[in-house]
Amino acid sequence: MSTERDxxxxxxxxxxxxLYRRRDVRGEFTGAPVPDAVLHRVLAAAHAAPSVGLSQPWDFVVVTDLATRRxxxxxxxxxxxxxxxxxxxARAARFAPIRIDGVLASSLSLVVTYDPARGAPAVLGRHAIADTGLYSVCLxxxxxxxxxxxxxxxVGWVSFYREPFVRDLLAIPAGIRPVAWLCLGPVTALRELPDLERHGWARRRPLADVLHRERWQARPETEAETQAEAETQTQP
Amino acid sequence: MSTERDxxxxxxxxxxxxLYRRRDVRGEFTGAPVPDAVLHRVLAAAHAAPSVGLSQPWDFVVVTDLATRRxxxxxxxxxxxxxxxxxxxARAARFAPIRIDGVLASSLSLVVTYDPARGAPAVLGRHAIADTGLYSVCLxxxxxxxxxxxxxxxVGWVSFYREPFVRDLLAIPAGIRPVAWLCLGPVTALRELPDLERHGWARRRPLADVLHRERWQARPETEAETQAEAETQTQP
Known part of the structure; x- marks a missing residue:
């Protein structure tokens, strides 16, 4: 019993x-190579995620080619x-110094896609909510x-892109949707604060603000107030 | 160096x-209570997820009320x-013995929702892909x-429901979308195989089947073939 407890x-x-140390990285990539065995373990971990109807509707495209990344x-x-x-x-000035990607600084990119045809037509658990397949990819x-x-x-998730551009760039078939462009690689360190908090763009809210008991409970404060507060209190 | 390595x-x-032990649980819940401190840690872990533009667009509704769960x-x-x-x-016969939820057997339910208005109008990273907010909730x-x-x-993710039903049941406002109904609680054990594999509904595929280098690579086999193969080889 004691061993189980420990x-x-x-x-x-x-x-x-x-979970708390993980960051969405932009500026701290070293560009050093990722050993194949490590990359394989990381991809296998992704592939071990739960999926609706055990459909595993994801694919992974490993992109190292510099021309593609450029x-x-x-x-x-x-x-x-x-x-x-x-x-x-005011927001544009605050946005200006914020990095939004580490595509060229990181070692490689991983593009994760969603294939709605996998396991179709009768994907168990998807008949009432079409997006559950997409949810699986995010897990x-x-x-x-x-x-x-x-x-x-x-890891840095880049989302400043149009899906058709990525589909063309990587020859992804028409029925398959790019879901995430991830930059991956060794880093000098993981920052203690999220970049967007450090730059005063947004502030994390307490858990209590998003917690409801038994049914939805309306909150007194509005989004606009929260954002205004963040802008007042945080140094850019 | 050695300590860091260890x-x-x-x-x-x-x-x-x-990651590999985690299962999507239906039949193994004991119904024993979840201590408040444990529930809080689990919810705090969810709340520590990355989110587009640091918008943290999720809410959590803890449902213990038996009438609601019924x-x-x-x-x-x-x-x-x-x-x-x-x-x-043939598929209906295979589906018949498969449990699709543990709503009443588990200790409690957690409903996770998505609020697209949080951090809006200018959510950093969402202007080109509206669904990135939904992706954050899944993380x-x-x-x-x-x-x-x-x-x-x-944990068991239930997805046999219509979103408007859940919205009405929990008084969730019109602009907010239910994303996941999760059953939670102590279990007798986690099964080694996913239920859907154990029942011969689907089979997990090897990682190599979903891995591409530099660009999308077409695969020779089709979905239908893979499914037929699974049905032939797996005992129901």
């Missing part, structure tokens, strides 16, 4: 340390400009993220 | 053990009948799942 304590402590990085910069134009002057991404963190690697 | 080894071993369980059974009607005779679910597993609890 094992569980080590498990929870190790897992929680990982083309994607240029696309990301164009989308950065699109987003900047949607911001008012795999989080497995991958935690495995990489445990292996001493950083 | 720590990492313990981390990876502990995490991989958890109403949901009845709805799930009606959706089971809907799915059964979509199957041919939180996988954190929760792994934390619960480390704490010795089982």
């Amino acid at each position: 094992r569980r304590t080590i498990e929870t402590e190790t897992l929680y340390d990982l 083309a994607f990085a240029a696309h990301v910069q164009r989308e950065r400009a699109v987003f900047t134009e949607s911001l008012d002057a 795999a991404v989080q497995n991958l993220w935690l495995a990489a963190t445990a292996e001493g690697l950083g | 720590r990492r080894t313990i981390e990876t071993e502990t995490l991989y053990d958890l 109403a949901f369980a009845a709805h799930v059974q009606r959706e089971r009948a809907v799915f059964t009607e979509s199957l041919d005779a 939180a679910v996988q954190n929760l799942w792994l934390a619960a597993t480390a704490e010795g609890l089982g």
